[in-house]
């Protein structure tokens with residue numbers, strides 16, 4: 208796979224070179240080479256099990272490639288927002304505490320949050336429409352509410368690279384629209400966004416579409432489809 212737009216929209220935010228990676232000794236990604244331009248939105252599409260989450264984990268640095276290299280164009284850590292099903296219902300934690308955890312990478316877990324941290328946490332909850340749930344336990348929320356809280360936590364990290372695993376799957380129309388707006392806002396701020404999706408409509412709004420098949424992103428959506 209190549210990303211023809213890499214030279215036109217600035218330096219790559221993330222580059223993979225001949226990456227093989229997987230789980231339990233079985234490769235899911237098989238020779239992935241790509242460069243995603245900074246400040247763009249990329250949609251990752253493909254069937255269940257095609258490797259979208261695996262690719263996001265490799266970009267986030269939480270899954271090491273067996274071979275090949277991953278380089279990020281920014282010294283700041285990327286923010287990875289996992290699917291809500293990957294987070295235990297049993298965690299005794301409130302919505303506000305969950306979003307505050309997004310600041311730990313900036314402050315460290317045991318340091319008091321600053322006023323600016325608290326303001327940013329509040330702003331992120333507002334953006335995702337979960338501010339009125341701040342005192343509720345994460346485990347007692349609906350799936351869609353929890354997904355929005357996890358995205359708020361991702362935003363609170365103020366990362367340059369935002370990696371989202373199906374952020375809008377299973378959400379109602381209003382919530383999907385809200386998340387679409389948030390992705391646009393992040394892009395306008397210069398953040399590079401990569402999101403896995405099963406929605407062709409959501410994918411059509413992205414600058415670049417990568418279709419996972421056979422362990423490779425097979426298609427670049429006709430190079431970088433500038434909007």
Ligand SMILES: Nc1ncnc2c1ncn2[C@@H]1O[C@H](COP(=O)(O)OP(=O)(O)OP(=O)(O)O)[C@@H](O)[C@H]1O
Pocket residue numbers: 230231235253254255256257258259260261262403419
């Ligand atoms: N932690 C794990 N341990 C073992 N195998 C895994 C693990 N995570 C994923 N896999 C396997 O890796 C393959 C790719 O999974 P991955 O979750 O990356 O696909 P996906 O495209 O994100 O799927 P979906 O659309 O269902 O979320 C699948 O065969 C899956 O069973």
